[in-house]
Amino acid sequence: MTAGSPWFRATNQPDGEQESVPPQAEAIPGYEQPGYEQPGYEETAAYPYQQEYAYEPIPEPGLSEAVPVPESPYEASEPYEAPYEAPYEPRDETMALRSVEPSGTAETPVAPLAGPGRAERRRAAKGKGRGGRRGGPPSAADADASGSSVTAAAPMSRVEARRAARAAKDSVGVVASRVVGELFITFGVVMLLFVAYQVWWTNVRADQQANQAKGQIEDAWSKGRAPGAFEPGEGFAIMYIPKLDVVVPVAEGISKPKVLDRGMVGHYSEGSLKTAMPGDKQGNFAVAGHRNTHGEPFRYINQLTPGDPIVVETQDAYYTYEMASILPQTAPSNVSVIDPVPKQSGFKEPGRYITLTTCTPEFTSTYRMIVWGKMVEERPRSKGKPDALVG
DSSP states (O other): OOOOOTTOOOOOOOTTOOOOOOGGGSOOTTOOSTTOOOTTOOOGGGOTTOOOOOOOOOOOTTOSSOOOOOOOSSOTTSOOOOOOOOOOOOOOTTOSOOOOOOOOOSSSOOOOOOOOOHHHHHHHHHTOSTTOSTTOOOOGGGOOTTSOOOOOOOOOOHHHHHHHHHHHSOOHHHHHHHHHHHHHHHHHHHHHHHHHIIIIIHHHHHHHHHHHHHHHHHHHHHTTOOOOOOOTTOEEEEEEEGGGTEEEEEEESOOTTTTGGGTOEEEOOSGGGOOOOTTSSSEEEEEEOOSSSTTOTTTTGGGOOTTOEEEEEOSSEEEEEEEEEEEEEEOTTOGGGGSSSOGGGSOOSOOEEEEEEEEESTTOOSEEEEEEEEEEEEEEGGGOOOGGGOO
16 A cells, blocks of 8 residues: 555555555444545545655564665764754643743853832832831832842922922031132132242242343443443443352342342442442442342352452452451341441441342341441453452
8 A cells, every 4th residue: 555644654564465454444334325435545636745655674573684784974984973963852832821941050140030019119109118208218128039129219399309409508608618718729829829939930030131131241341331320220240259159240229120130239329328339449339139039149148257259340340359247137227337437347447348238037128137348459350350250
């Protein structure tokens, strides 16, 4: 039998034996009426897609003939490995619903579903939890079994919003203290900048201006300027204090903006404070200079001792003075210190003197410090520098 029902298939039988009829093919009483077909014997024409299959006879156990084995496509030296097939897992497709197992592993566990339940949400909305007032933080009792807490809070009412806004505003005292603190900080920064300007920048600027004035004086000497009166602020000499390593130009007048603040030494030459010039045969050549800031040429004149040289160079000669005495402190109104014969200098008779005046203590102008000297040598410039400037 080569054709039959798709649910049933003929078995291979040995040649010569009659094919057995399946039990359901036997006649069933009540189906012998004309026009009815017995079940199990449907016509093959009703199944157009049915095909005939040829089967090879399977030898029964006990036969001497061995079953032929097909030749393997692999070499004998290479062991044959069957392809991996996953184990069969039966699936019940008849269930309407199926539970889903977590897909996590030991390395990447699946996070449990977290979130407040209905009771927690109701308590958070009504503000009756242990967290306190509405909108307050949740308490430990509001945490669920998974460890998560209720973070959602109901919106505040208008009264609560006004209270919160008033509490967030700074009081008058806080605002006033903040303004005062900012003013103090600003004032401190301004003071630091002013100190830096006075102590550092004024010296830098004054040194530049003094060097420029010194160059102008030497240039005028080289051109042969005719002797005569000097204009206020005009440089006419150069002063050397070898012990203090000071080289500073000397200008006419003691004006702060025109002379002293430009790093130069000023000659007392106006009104009742007018003093002699270095070339005069008799008198007191008095000058003033800053002790601090603006070049500070006289900062260390308190370190001079009797006998230290002070040299003044003019267009015609070098005038060498020796330091004689010092007055550490006196009032600014004591103008007698620049008299032709200063009373407190120790000089008893007219002569050719020099007086250096500056402020004291340092960084103040409360008092004046005075240094006196006496001329010991006048040397024409044509003969070269004096011994005090050589070596």
